[in-house]
Amino acid sequence: AQKITQTQPGMFVQEKEAVTLDCTYDTSDQSYGLFWYKQPSSGEMIFLIYQGSYDEQNATEGRYSLNFQKARKSANLVISASQLGDSAMYFCAMRERNSGAGSYQLTFGKGTKLSVIP
Amino acid sequence: DTGVSQDPRHKITKRGQNVTFRCDPISEHNRLYWYRQTLGQGPEFLTYFQNEAQLEKSRLLSDRFSAERPKGSFSTLEIQRTEQGDSAMYLCASSLEGFYLQFFGPGTRLTVL
Numbered sequence: 001a002q003k004i005t006q007t008q009p010g011m012f013v014q015e016k017e018a019v020t021l022d023c024t025y026d027t028s029d030q031s032y033g034l035f036w037y038k039q040p041s042s043g044e045m046i047f048l049i050y051q052g053s054y055d056e057q058n059a060t061e062g063r064y065s066l067n068f069q070k071a072r073k074s075a076n077l078v079i080s081a082s083q084l085g086d087s088a089m090y091f092c093a094m095r096e097r098n099s100g101a102g103s104y105q106l107t108f109g110k111g112t113k114l115s116v117i118p
Numbered sequence: 119d120t121g122v123s124q125d126p127r128h129k130i131t132k133r134g135q136n137v138t139f140r141c142d143p144i145s146e147h148n149r150l151y152w153y154r155q156t157l158g159q160g161p162e163f164l165t166y167f168q169n170e171a172q173l174e175k176s177r178l179l180s181d182r183f184s185a186e187r188p189k190g191s192f193s194t195l196e197i198q199r200t201e202q203g204d205s206a207m208y209l210c211a212s213s214l215e216g217f218y219l220q221f222f223g224p225g226t227r228l229t230v231l
Contacts, residue, residue: 033218043207045161045222091160095218105151105174106220108160
């Protein structure tokens with residue numbers, strides 16, 4: 001079963017408008033973390049924002065905010081005032097604790113390609 | 119530049135050849151991860167090191183794959199007898215123990231002809 005689901009393969013947004021990228025997740029852990037990364041065509045994964053499962057307030061980082069609805073298991077990314085440079089792939093990811101090795105591997109969704117229109 | 123670096127950035131090889139990639143993590147980071155990203159997919163976890171110990175390997179990591187991290191610094195990922203299905207972007211990430219954030223390198227794009 002997919003642990004991270006991003007249902008929007010592609011999205012278009014007008015420059016200066018806000019856009020919401022959807023992400024739902026599946027876990028039985030009580031302690032987990034949710035991330036959004038941006039991947040431009042160059043390939044590097046750029047960290048945008050993080051939400052811990054115990055954080056009561058939605059995370060915000062500049063123009064990025066995370067709409068965290070724990071009961072619905074959703075962690076949508078909101079980008080305000082879109083810029084042309086925001087055109088990229090966006091990945092939602094989840095960190096679960098692997099009790100066997102103590103690692104914190106990330107599980108990624110398939111991504112959403114955002115295109116900002118001038 | 120003190121970020122995660124990977125070398126080479128691009129590699130084209132013929133089927134059946136061996137390839138080796140290198141990752142240099144952020145210097146004080148003791149955790150190192152390898153991920154593989156195929157076209158149209160998100161990255162998938164391959165393996166994890168804490169210092170020099172390889173503590174976890176994904177089922178994606180077949181016997182043809184081997185990773186090392188001698189002295190707990192840089193890491194290498196070797197693929198033996200490459201197959202066309204190995205064509206992908208190989209991403210390395212590092213983090214500090216106790217901190218959740220993984221910093222990714224630019225990746226090595228492998229093309230197997």
